[in-house]
Structures are given as structure tokens and as C-alpha cells.
Amino acid sequence: MGKRVLIVDDAMFTRTLISDILAKAGYEIAGEAGSGVEAIEKYKELSPDVVIMDLIMPDMGGIEAIKKIIAEDPKANIIVCSAMGQQALVVEAIEAGAKDFIVKPFQPAQILDTLSKVVK
Numbered sequence: 001m002g003k004r005v006l007i008v009d010d011a012m013f014t015r016t017l018i019s020d021i022l023a024k025a026g027y028e029i030a031g032e033a034g035s036g037v038e039a040i041e042k043y044k045e046l047s048p049d050v051v052i053m054d055l056i057m058p059d060m061g062g063i064e065a066i067k068k069i070i071a072e073d074p075k076a077n078i079i080v081c082s083a084m085g086q087q088a089l090v091v092e093a094i095e096a097g098a099k100d101f102i103v104k105p106f107q108p109a110q111i112l113d114t115l116s117k118v119v120k
Helices: 012-024 036-046 062-072 087-096 108-118
Strands: 004-008 028-033 050-054 078-083 100-104
Touching (some): 004 012, 004 036, 012 028, 028 036, 036 062, 050 108, 062 087, 078 087, 100 108
Parallel strands (some): 004 028, 050 078, 078 100
């Protein structure tokens, strides 16, 4: 049984891209969310094995969503997905409880390597 992944990004294109890469590699897409608020609801509803979380989103950014998910489930596996040049935000996300990060634009191999490290 493949690990279940929740993909959170306000860009439908990015969610689809990540979803395709993961599905081909045998991961199960538990769900998708387009905002931080939706990410928290979906996390509670779906209990995914891992979350891939964008940082810059409308209504609630990724860092705030990470803090709320970790408060509910300290063992949550969250991987941050951020654009080049957002190092300060990535550091803040790791401090908030994210386990690792992927930099956009990403290569499929980078996503899969990071996922396999986080969900051993």
C-alpha cells in the first residue's frame, strides 16, 4: 500500500504536477487543498502519511497551517514546497515543524527523494 499524500498549493497546475509525479511512483493522493485553511480541514479529515505544503497562499500561509497541524498532530510529516529565494520562510517552516523542503521549480527525482527520506 502506497503512502498517502495531501498536496497543498494554491496553484492547481502545481498540485496536478506533483500529483502526477507521485501517482506514477506508487504514492496514493489522499487529497488536495488550495489554501492553508483547507489544508488543516483536509489533514483532520484524511490523516495523510505526508503533506506537501506550499508556503505562500491566500487566506492562511503554509507556516501558519504547519503550526496548526503540528499542534493537532506533533508527528505530522510535512514537506515544504517553496520558490527559490524563500530561505527565510523555509527556515521558519522547519522551526514550525516541517520535516524537509523542496525548492520550485522542482525535478521529479527531487520530490521523490525528499518524500522517501521523510516517510521511511
